[in-house]
Amino acid sequence: MYNYKKRLLIEKKKFFNYSSLILPTLSFARSGNHIILPKKPFEYFHKKREGKRILIIGGIHGNEMGAYKAADLLVDMDIKADVLIIPRSNFTSILADVRGYNGDMNRKFDYISKKDPDFYCVELLKEAILDFKPDLLISMHDGYGFSSKYRHSWGQSVVIDEIEYKNFKLFKEAEFVKKNANKYLKWPVSIINTKTFSSTIHNEQKKALTGWCLKNNIKAFCIEASKQLPSLKDKVYTHLVMLREFFNLYNIKSNIDEYIKNIDLKEIFPSVKLKINNQFYRINKTTKIKLPLNADIEIADIKGNRGSFVVPKGINLNWRKFYFKNLTLEVKNDFEKKYEIHLKG
Ligand SMILES: [Zn+2]
Known part of the structure; x- marks a missing residue:
């Protein structure tokens, strides 16, 4: 089994050598x-159990707190699967409460310069994904607006890159999640298909995490709550309800119900x-x-x-x-x- 901890230490060391180069000369x-x-810290939490391998990524966009707070709750849950959780992939942007402090991290998966301050996080994410080889990867976001009302909004959605890609039935799985999650959601979710590989409308998605994953034979989805929901708890709730349906689809037992019933963002x-x-x-x-x-x-x-x-x-x-x-x-x-x-x- 791959030793992440050891690798992370090595990577951190490398990073600091590199980091000192971009500091002002004194x-x-x-x-x-x-x-x-x-x-x-670039924190990851590995719950090593028998079963499906699930990778949950939160916080690529720093001002989407519903996404990274929901991912953070998963760390404490009892999930009967082999789960790797990276709740705060872009901690600098989270602390700054902006989408991308060093530019949009979700456009850097195809190519990133070694001089980019995000280089270390993006490389660690890519390495974790390729080494862990999940059966399912979910990247969590809070998008603008309500996709069921306005065609160009991303909020409240399951985002897929294609109806099908290689042998991945992306639409079919997204449809299951949407249909069942909506039974519990006041603000319903819909499916957005970016047609990343079959059209040029969303060319930027080729540089995004899920597009990069698919090219590397990793099945990946984005789930989005809306930035415009009344409270942070409503955003976290939307995420957990969608995740529960992914767990149902993959026959994963967990105590996520307890967390959905009582969303406690204990501080x-x-x-x-x-x-x-x-x-x-x-x-x-x-x-x-x-x-x-x-x-x-x-x-x-x-x-x-x-x-x-x-x-x-x-x-x-x-x-x-x-x-x-x-x-x-x-x-x-x-x-x-x-x-x-x-x-x-
Ligand atoms: Zn986002």
């Missing part, structure tokens, strides 16, 4: 305070341990800190949800090390800012 004499931010309030020179400070609310001269700052630890992290305000989120005079750190649970730490030089 050859001048030291002036000011210096901070080292933690590496953004742990984040706390941060800062190391300033050799002193440690545990912080859990908005705080001002007067720094000593030429301070060295590190984030020693972040406690909270799986999506808890620290980002520097007004600084390029791809940077990990830099000098500053004054700096504000935002402590976030995914898109949501919980408090700020003001570092004053």
Whole structure:
């Protein structure tokens, strides 16, 4: 069996060598305070069981919180299949709460430059997919509007690249999911066929994750809730109801019903341990800190949800090390800012 953990460590190491190349050159004499931010995790969760191999991918688009929050709930579920879950594929964009902080990641699967800040995540995703070789891959999104009302909207849909592709009966499976999921949905889902390979209308889909998967003989679908649903819970509910029908179709037993009945996006309030020179400070609310001269700052630890992290305000989120005079750190649970730490030089 493939050792993901080992590979991820190797990849991370490679990434940091590469990452240091894109940081500004700091050859001048030291002036000011210096901070080292933690590496953004690329988390995957493998529930190794007998049965069908299912790969769930959330968060390719950072401002689609229904998708990555629903994927995150799957991590805690009891699912009787061999399931790999990557809930936050594009964590930088999730923290920034934008579609693509470094451009649209879902257009980079056909080709990505080594200089692209998304290179590491896209390569890890591709490698995980090819190594895991799932029987079914689902990429989760929140699209604009309601596809059953407006032809050009993507919200509330199951997206397929073709009616059939190779021996994959994509429409037939999507139809099963749509028909059964709609019994439980106030805002019904419909099927969108992008005709990725048989027409040129959606040429961009050839560069997207599902198009790339199909070319590599992996059966793949997108499921989309709507960005315009009244609440985050409604978006998560739409995703879980569609996923339950995929589980039914593949005869996968799980306790997803419990999660659908009671959608609990339980939150742990984040706390941060800062190391300033050799002193440690545990912080859990908005705080001002007067720094000593030429301070060295590190984030020693972040406690909270799986999506808890620290980002520097007004600084390029791809940077990990830099000098500053004054700096504000935002402590976030995914898109949501919980408090700020003001570092004053
Ligand atoms: Zn999306």
